[in-house]
Amino acid sequence: MAEKPFAITLDVGSSLANKTGTWRTERPVYVHRLPPCNDACPAGEDVQGWLYKAEEGAYEEAWRRLTVNNPMPAIMGRVCYHPCQTACNRAQVDETVGINSVERFLGDEAIKQGWAFAKPETSTGKRVLVVGSGPSGLSAAYHLARLGHAVTIRESAEQPGGMMRYGIPAYRLPRDIIDAEVQRIVDLGVVIECNAKVTDIPAVFAEGFDAVFLAVGAHLGKRAYIPAGESARILDAVSMLHDTESGEPPMLGKRVIVYGGGNTAMDAARTAKRLGAAEAIVVYRRTRDKAPAHDVEITEALEEGITMHWLSTIKHIDAGAVQIEKMQLDEKGFPQPTGEFDTLEADSVVLALGQDCDLTLIENLPGVVIDDGVVQVADNMMTGYAGVFAAGDMVPGERTVTAGIGGGKLAARHIDAWLRGDAWVHPERPNLASFDRLNTWYYADAEKTQRPRLDAARRADTFDEVVQGLTAENALFEARRCMSCGNCFNCDNCFGVCPDNAVIKKPDGTYEFNLDFCKGCGLCAHECPCGAIDMELELT
Amino acid sequence: MTVTPLKFYQVGSFAVGNRLLTDEERSEQSNPNRVNALTSGHRACQGCGEALGARYVLDTAMAATDGKIMAVNATGCLEVFSTPYPETSWRIPWLHSLFGNAAAVASGVATALKAQGKTDIRVIAQGGDGGTVDIGFGPLSGMWERNDDVLYVCYDNEAYMNTGVQRSGATPPAARTNTSHASGPEPGAHFNQGKFLPLIAMAHHIPYVATATVADLHDLEAKVKKAMTFRGARYLHILVPCPLGWGSRSDETIMLSRAAVESGFFPVFEAEHGVMTSSKKIRRRIPVEEYLKPQKRYAHLFGANGRPDIVERLQRIADHNIEQYDLVEKGAEE
Incomplete structure (x- = not known):
């Protein structure tokens, strides 16, 4: 033993010998929670995940995560x-x-830069026929192709896209955009046959297909019985939009009444204006807040000079005039007639009362059940006929493009599993990253970037796109507004606020707890901006 | 369209770092190679604000002086929990003598270094509020009036925590300590007693005086760096919540520091040669109640037998600070 100064008997040592981790009653754990955006996306996008890459300006990587x-x-x-x-x-x-504007920016950037999907590495040797090239059919075809299946889409119309092309007006969705995104799916190896109406399912299997996915959509305008004079001009909105897209717009006259309160009604009214109607009037039986149309659609329609007659039903249609009855909402929110009538001048009436599916292809197929105008499917999205799956507007559920894309994806997973003699099980959903878990102090104040919109006066007579895209600078700013709820975004807070240096920052920017020294104070969890740290009770 | 600057980061300058920021824009604490002047294994309580503050200050000072720092410590929690014989948590040259003489020892160290011509080595003295505002105040005042080349840092947790929570000259009014009981018509520490040392330091006209908290790391680091650019006596007064003495949750140490600032109860400012030069503006103003309520040392002010009249008096202190130290951006409120 070396000679020590007076009254000193021990060598100097570091406090690193003192493992303060033994004090702990709770331990911090890094977690991934489900951000509300991801949770709400009908297409199952990992929104927070692709925004994370977009925040870095890594747009191609962001686009790849998105797609x-x-x-x-x-x-x-x-x-x-x-x-x-x-x-x-x-x-x-x-x-x-x-989010939506950044998504569009990434989509446009991908088209501009010509980014392509990675081809599947292996082929399964299985063939799948997709009936219909709307959002659901295209989505299913894409996912099946990426899983290595050979996919053919048959489309009865002249061009692919379904309702995206024949239902959504060009001022909302320019056709070159549809063409570009469909082409990218074709480049992946998906074969699209247009003007190819499928009429016989068993014959398709005889052709050598191993499975069939049906996504024929809802293209028939709903009819309602309205007493009408002989010469009254009545059209349905779906046909009107379809014919406009096909280059044969209908004659509507100067004053057009659109009957209905959904998005299709707004599209029909706005399209009527663009086709030359001096006045387009929407008649709907309930109030604006009860109308099924999305608020932004109504707002844009109003901006373009569309007139709204809320709380009104059409009683009688004659040439040149329409009789409407005023309604009032009862305590349950249902419209009830008041007995007060009014007459509106109109050259034509467009009915936008919802859509039905043309199910003639399968109505006589053994085992297939049709209820309330839609096809019933099992949990794995298969109809009663083995190997025939269905999704999109023709099955019960929400009818939007996004829901269609989500349905197509889900169906693709089930079809893939079924082809392998397996069943696909939805992975367990992580807990929600709710607002109360955030420490919002750390987020800088920053308001949303507004996408520039075409001036209302200019857009009412053109089919040019109404809403314009973000610039790269705005997109970056907008992406960086994301709070990364429930998922670490490498802000170093946990690493900085630990009084015991018990957080290790690894070279890749992620972190790890050093439980030898962590006393379990919880400061890291409390000061984590995005709620990505949980405190868990020590079990021993 | 709103015009917005491109260079925006989701957490601005509020978080410790961010992967989107350059190294220069991040705090020293986000550096994976920071010194960790006060290393793991120290015996500070869970969620100790003082341990956090000491590491923040010394790591920054080390980075600012190319690692040429010597520290002198007063007696107190920081000394006791870091150096139980024979262990030490310090990874820098560190010296402890007595409770009251940290400033005097630091003056001596600085003079000795000067005599040896080693003026590139800088001296930091540090202590808690007891060792600074009460027991060590004589030597500290002397160090200031002689303008000795020392940065003195006071980690103010507003009572003698190490010996069991006794009132100090820095204990705020109405706070319960073991020598200012929460009983009688004037419960807790008395109003119109105690002292606010930063103002006394300013009265010595030393080159630099600043206050800070552990809630705003970027502000704290900037002040340490700035302090190291001066020669002569400098004083840094840092509010460091004490979960034990304040009766607060261990995970609320930083939240409470933030609340102290956002309520105006603790003013954050800096001064040069006796004149205030800037103050940190309140970002999201809150009533003092939000700062006081999570602390058990103020529990007697709330609940069924609460004392809203005393809360009101404390609010007036905050309001007065806001005016005196110019804590609200002009035109931002009212």
């Missing part, structure tokens, strides 16, 4: 009603993140 779930971001960035933004936690801080 793992949805192959058509340029279309979605235009027509999706973005339930993600409705769910966004940032709304409680200032305004929601403009």
